Amino acid sequence: MNRYPAADSSHAGVRRAGSLARSVLGHREVGVAVALILVFAVFFSMKRQFLGAGTLGDIVTVAAELGTVAVGVSFLMIAGEMDLSVGSNFALSGMILAMLITRAGWSPYLAFVVALACSACIGALNGAVTLTARIPSFITTLGAMMFWRGVGLFLTQGWPISVFADVPLLRWLGGGRVFSTLHISAVWWLILGGAFWMILQKTAYGNWVFATGGKKAAARALGVPVVKVKLVNFVLAGLLAGLAGCLQLGRMGSMSPVWGQDLPLEAIAAAVVGGNSLNGGVGTILGAMLGAVTMASIRIGLVMIGAPAYWYMSFVGFIVVAAVALNVKLGEVILWRR
Amino acid sequence: MEAVTGVCQGRRGQAPSPLMEGIGLCKHFGRVAALEDVDITIQRGEVTGLVGDNGAGKSTLIKILTGVYRPDGGELWFDGARVEFSSPKGARRLGIETVYQDLALVDDMSIARNFFLGAEPQRRIGILRLLDTHRMRRVTEEALRDIGISVRSAGDEVSVLSGGERQAIAIGRIMHFGGKLLILDEPTSALSVHETNKVLGYIDEARRRGLAVIFITHNLYHVYPVADRIVVLEHGRKVGDFRKEDTCVEDLVQIVAHGVGGVRPQSEESAPDGP
Secondary structure (H helix, E strand, O other): OOOOHHHHHHOHHHHHHHHHHHHHHOOOOHHHHHHHHHHHHHHHHHOHHHHOHHHHHHHHHHHHHHHHHHHHHHHHHHOOOOOOOHHHHHHHHHHHHHHHHHOOOOOHHHHHHHHHHHHHHHHHHHHHHHHHHOOOHHHHHHHHHHHHHHHHHHHHOOOOEEOOOOOHHHHHHHHOEEEOOEEHHHHHHHHHHHHHHHHHHHOHHHHHHHHHHHOHHHHHHOOOOHHHHHHHHHHHHHHHHHHHHHHHHHHHOEEOOOOOOOHHHHHHHHHHHOOOOOOOOOOOHHHHHHHHHHHHHHHHHHHHOOOOOOHHHHHHHHHHHHHHHHHHHHHHHHHHHO | OOOOOOOOOOOOOOOOOOOEEEEEEEEEEOOEEEEEEEEEEEOOOOEEEEEOOOOOOHHHHHHHHOOOOOOOEEEEEEOOEEEOOOOHHHHHHOOEEEEOOOOOOOOOOEHHHHHOOOOOOEEEEOOEEEEOHHHHHHHHHHHHHHHOOOOOOOOOEHHHOOHHHHHHHHHHHHHHOOOOEEEEEOOOOOOOHHHHHHHHHHHHHHHHOOOEEEEEEOOHHHHOOOOOEEEEEEOOEEEEEEEHHHOOHHHHHHHHHHOOOOOOOOOOOOOOOOO
């Protein structure tokens, strides 16, 4: 019953070489890896200090907050849903934490738990509305984005809010440095990314997430609780957006109700650059994290070469299209070789 | 490897107790009778071809057998016991499994991840419960090879497989997990002749392992080579129920083409023991 009798004997060597190339190129992170190398090469050729420890620390630190949001958004996107409200959620969570510490005088730890709980509830609400009203999550979370932004602006009447006191929790969240310019928030992000990578690739739940986003009907027919999977992922996307807000408050000591407006699209950009599909069912956490690092590199690199920061968005736009096009091309080549 | 349940019983001679029976099944949608007083007997180790045009009631009948619909009238018996399904889950628990065309597998996932979807093997590492990916691949490859399906690697994505290979994996999955009644919805309608023959081979293998198979098709020629008995539906009624050896394909074509037309009465005595 062997379908490839000839291939197995005479083309074994070719096949092995081919399968090695395939196993490298077959990874969805190839596109973003190439993009990242390209960005590094461009900036390094213009400014030698770009590869210094200080710069790398800056890059990973800046990537941490965007990357935390991107991990949550990717996880949700793989299950076939979207969250545009992560930016508002991010700002609101940081503001709740800051206000409870400074104005209400709460214990920072309790305030942190409450801020995260609020973010998780926003995610749960997104999921509940999307799944019960059966409307696209794009619409639900577009509405949520506006609604929670408005709530955030109302809370501080549009003013930023700062924590001037030395709060150990905030130092632990993002203020402290572990090495050179690398803030501790980056360490939390890397641990978190590792955990989510593990859940997605190495647990039964991860298998359900892929199946739910890949072909809902097939997953449901095999007993996967697809609605529950989506709801959990909405909650996690909200939770991680809130955590990112708290990390940023920890690092910067303040939060403004207008921050994070570009965050949803940046997070989606990081995800798709990293090989995640907008249609769900496909993607990796590592890719999204590398996508976030790529975007942070552009941000830091432009500052280093003295270019106006306005170019950041243009650069990111170029990378998004180029990396996705490369991924599609690689996918075709790999399929064709089979 | 799990042992495959069900023993191939004597298919000729004395009537074995059927795996599943539907007696006098009725289903109405508003004033439309989708199914009227249909009897069907499914034997272990037999392939039953369920033939009829669009709207003949094939899918209504199958949805009753698999617990998607509740019949408005009639009884269902499984393994000698009266059963009523409130959901497809109940039917699946008894080992009634359906392969829907194009809906069986998730394209962007590997064969092994598809094979174990919803029943993933796990191993404990401390407090963590992780997928046993090595076992998933090994068992998938073994199980498929065992049934006569060769795939290059269980790590390959399903999207690179042909339609026949997908059917094969869906069928292999059901055999591996101890399904008793395998229902195939138009399994060969989108396949080439070569692929069709392969899928018929897997159906044959399922039969040899003692599974009961229902093969739904609107094309008699697709099921005739592999069927043991053929049930013909038209406008929600059973217009024919034959053992293959009692008939020939030309007669059946007449019945399917010209309908009830007084050709044969709906035979209540279409029991498996023949004439």
